[in-house]
Amino acid sequence: MRVRDRALLNRRLDGLGTTIFAEMSALAVATGAINLGQGFPDTDGPEQVREAAVRALRDGRGNQYPPGPGVPELRRAVSEHQQRFYGMAFDPDTEVLVTAGATEAIAAAMLALLEPGDEVIAFEPFYDSYAACIAMAGAVRVPLTLPAPGFRPDLDALRDAVTPRTRLLLLNSPHNPTGMVLTRDELTAIAELAVEQDLLVVTDEVYEHLTFDGVPHIPPASLPGMRERTVSISSAGKTFSFTGWKVGWVTGSAELVAAVRTAKQFLTYVASGPFQYAVAEALALPDAYYTSVRDDLQDKRDLLASGLTAAGFEVYRPQGTYFITTDIAAFGEKDALAFCRALPERCGVVAVPSSVFYDHPTAGRTQVRFAFCKRHDVLADAAARLRKAFNA
Numbered sequence: 001m002r003v004r005d006r007a008l009l010n011r012r013l014d015g016l017g018t019t020i021f022a023e024m025s026a027l028a029v030a031t032g033a034i035n036l037g038q039g040f041p042d043t044d045g046p047e048q049v050r051e052a053a054v055r056a057l058r059d060g061r062g063n064q065y066p067p068g069p070g071v072p073e074l075r076r077a078v079s080e081h082q083q084r085f086y087g088m089a090f091d092p093d094t095e096v097l098v099t100a101g102a103t104e105a106i107a108a109a110m111l112a113l114l115e116p117g118d119e120v121i122a123f124e125p126f127y128d129s130y131a132a133c134i135a136m137a138g139a140v141r142v143p144l145t146l147p148a149p150g151f152r153p154d155l156d157a158l159r160d161a162v163t164p165r166t167r168l169l170l171l172n173s174p175h176n177p178t179g180m181v182l183t184r185d186e187l188t189a190i191a192e193l194a195v196e197q198d199l200l201v202v203t204d205e206v207y208e209h210l211t212f213d214g215v216p217h218i219p220p221a222s223l224p225g226m227r228e229r230t231v232s233i234s235s236a237g238k239t240f241s242f243t244g245w246k247v248g249w250v251t252g253s254a255e256l257v258a259a260v261r262t263a264k265q266f267l268t269y270v271a272s273g274p275f276q277y278a279v280a281e282a283l284a285l286p287d288a289y290y291t292s293v294r295d296d297l298q299d300k301r302d303l304l305a306s307g308l309t310a311a312g313f314e315v316y317r318p319q320g321t322y323f324i325t326t327d328i329a330a331f332g333e334k335d336a337l338a339f340c341r342a343l344p345e346r347c348g349v350v351a352v353p354s355s356v357f358y359d360h361p362t363a364g365r366t367q368v369r370f371a372f373c374k375r376h377d378v379l380a381d382a383a384a385r386l387r388k389a390f391n392a
Contacts, residue, residue, distance in 0.1 A: 030344075044241060070097065119140045119167060122134075125357030329366040
């Protein structure tokens with residue numbers, strides 16, 4: 001058989017082509033549209049953190065391979081961060097692992113903790129790398145839909161979804177793309193189920209400092225019985241507006257972190273050397289920084305939400321993250337993907353169809369996600385373009 005006659009893509013990755021973010025960002029470049037699709041800020045983070053990276057480069061720190069688990073300064077900073085904000089103690093030498101962003105941490109956790117055929121329960125819509133990472137591990141994803149408008153989890157359905165093959169719960173709070181933040185009562189019920197069924201839990205908490213209207217972020221690992229079964233994942237990109245640095249981390253018991261490290265070492269091995277030193281300094285910024293970045297994003301959320309409402313979208317106001325989910329059914333639209341592909345030519349704005357984040361395509365077929373982690377003037381311009389296009 002000739003190579004070109006073979007199916008070259010592993011069956012586990014069937015259907016996982018180019019990410020929607022790559023497609024929509026390319027569309028933004030091609031049309032010159034305002035990109036409210038991919039979740040990256042259009043301004044850099046704190047100058048003192050940038051200067052810390054420059055200083056590390058000049059001082060020769062991190063220009064060669066850093067230690068596999070991450071530089072000690074960052075591992076200590078992550079440990080201190082968990083103690084400072086959540087009262088949780090982690091040994092920086094054995095219970096903290098630095099990764100190439102949160103995406104690698106998720107991949108390494110799935111590869112380390114899952115066996116082929118294991119079931120993973122995750123709330124949909126979910127960040128697209130979840131499906132890919134579960135597939136690469138040979139496991140089976142079991143989606144539970146978060147229904148609009150509140151996107152709250154159905155805890156009875158969660159319990160019913162657990163089978164003898166269920167090994168792991170994959171949680172994301174604050175939740176991308178919906179902006180839902182799990183409450184203490186919800187997390188308590190999830191924790192009780194995980195303990196009762198002896199399930200592992202992997203939590204994606206990259207938006208942990210970006211919650212609004214006084215809604216708190218509660219790490220699942222902080223609940224009774226959860227520390228020893230939970231791999232907690234976060235990163236610097238969202239909190240400090242340096243998404244290109246790709247510095248993430250894992251915290252958990254020494255046994256779980258060792259397992260994830262075993263897989264991680266054969267992915268990138270190490271990454272982002274000089275940036276690790278800068279992120280260590282960023283994590284020590286005063287409380288005023290964390291408050292200011294949260295308040296600024298809340299203002300931006302409100303600005304874009306008002307503009308989208310005025311344009312006629314049904315807007316689901318998020319409790320956290322960078323994103324607003326909307327519904328376009330009021331426009332007579334039935335296909336979010338087709339809508340988003342046409343939107344740049346229609347009004348010069350790029351968004352992402354939330355429908356691609358569902359296993360059940362009918363669940364989000366008219367949902368569209370907009371990112372508001374942009375400058376105020378950019379958001380105002382985008383809102384004006386949308387109002388003009390849909391109120392004509």
